[in-house]
Structure formats: C-alpha cells, structure tokens
Amino acid sequence: MSFSPLIRQLIDALRGLPGVGPKTAQRMALHLLERNREAGRQLAHALEAAMDGVGYCSRCRTLSETEICELCRDPRRDDSLLCVLQSPADVWAVEMAGSFRGRYFVLKGHLSPIDGLGPEEIGVPALLERVQGSEVAEVILATNPTVEGEATAHYVAGLLKPLGISVSRIAHGVPLGGELEFIDGGTLAHALAGRTRID
Numbered sequence: 001m002s003f004s005p006l007i008r009q010l011i012d013a014l015r016g017l018p019g020v021g022p023k024t025a026q027r028m029a030l031h032l033l034e035r036n037r038e039a040g041r042q043l044a045h046a047l048e049a050a051m052d053g054v055g056y057c058s059r060c061r062t063l064s065e066t067e068i069c070e071l072c073r074d075p076r077r078d079d080s081l082l083c084v085l086q087s088p089a090d091v092w093a094v095e096m097a098g099s100f101r102g103r104y105f106v107l108k109g110h111l112s113p114i115d116g117l118g119p120e121e122i123g124v125p126a127l128l129e130r131v132q133g134s135e136v137a138e139v140i141l142a143t144n145p146t147v148e149g150e151a152t153a154h155y156v157a158g159l160l161k162p163l164g165i166s167v168s169r170i171a172h173g174v175p176l177g178g179e180l181e182f183i184d185g186g187t188l189a190h191a192l193a194g195r196t197r198i199d
C-alpha cells in the first residue's frame with residue numbers, strides 16, 4: 001500500500017528526527033492524523049516558531065532567541081571563568097548540575113580531520129577571540145572524554161596557555177556512588193590519571 005502525497009511527506013519529515021525509523025514515523029503520522037490533529041497543529045506551529053526564532057548567542061554560541069543569551073547577560077556570573085563545551089546540550093547539562101557559576105563557550109563538536117572538521121569549522125578562532133582582551137583568567141575544557149574530545153581539549157589548551165590563561169580539564173571517571181569493580185578499564189585509568197590531592 002502506498003500513502004497519498006501529503007501523508008508520505010509527513011512520514012518522510014518525521015524520519016528526520018533522531019532515532020525515528022520508517023515504522024515509527026508512520027505510526028506517529030497516522031496517530032496525529034487519526035487521533036490528535038490538535039497536537040499535530042501545535043507541533044507544526046512550535047516547530048515553525050522554533051526554527052525561525054531560535055538562533056545562536058553571538059557571545060557563547062549556545063542556542064538563543066536573543067542576540068546575547070540569558071546566561072551571558074546574567075550579571076551575577078563569574079566573568080573570569082569560562083567553560084568550553086561541545087554542544088548546547090552540554091551547557092544545559094552543566095547548568096542542571098547547578099554548581100558552575102562562570103560563563104560558557106560552545107564549540108561546534110570536536111576536531112575530526114577525517115570529516116573535514118578542523119579548528120576553523122568547530123569555532124576555535126572564535127574562542128580565541130572571545131578570550132583575548134576579556135576578563136577570562138581560567139578556561140575549563142569540558143569536551144567529551146572521547147578520543148576526539150581529548151584531542152580537541154589538548155589542541156585548544158596549547159593555544160590558550162601562551163595567552164597566559166590558566167587551562168584545566170574536567171575530571172572524569174568514577175561516578176559518585178559507583179563501585180570500582182564495575183567500572184570499565186578506560187574510565188578507571190582516566191580517574192587515576194586525573195586524581196586530585198587531598199590536603
């Protein structure tokens with residue numbers, strides 16, 4: 001059986017969502033058409049409004065509806081501390097944790113020469129520009145603890161240190177409440193390498 005053009009178009013569009021295969025997309029489309037047209041209209045409206053209205057903060061490059069985002073505008077935050085992350089989702093994750101009071105800067109992913117992602121593509125020059133002549137005294141590199149994330153952190157650190165900026169890397173490893181015997185070797189090795197002194 002083949003669907004009519006509009007239904008086909010809707011199913012194809014839904015497949016653009018992460019984790020949505022053909023069967024799920026079909027189920028979603030038919031559900032909206034048969035059972036919940038109001039939700040479908042709301043979804044269409046919200047999608048259009050968000051796609052048109054959400055851009056990037058010109059200062060930290062996270063998703064923002066205004067030229068400068070709320071986090072960058074907040075006068076209570078510490079201008080001397082800058083946390084560098086790989087995506088706006090990471091900004092929200094750190095914000096949800098609730099203990100970081102500095103500023104943020106979002107790189108567009110990580111360095112990946114194979115995919116043609118060099119320093120320029122991920123926004124390293126913009127980061128240097130953000131830092132130079134600013135009040136930033138310490139940069140925390142919070143890229144992912146993957147091979148690419150580590151390489152990116154290492155590369156960026158090499159550019160920041162000559163500018164007289166203190167550079168640190170987030171510690172990662174043993175989760176709170178975790179038991180050592182259940183943690184994989186790579187994670188444990190990282191935790192040991194990133195140990196901190198107890199004074």
Ligand SMILES: [Zn+2]
Pocket residue numbers: 057058059060061062064068069070071072073
């Ligand atoms: Zn911002």
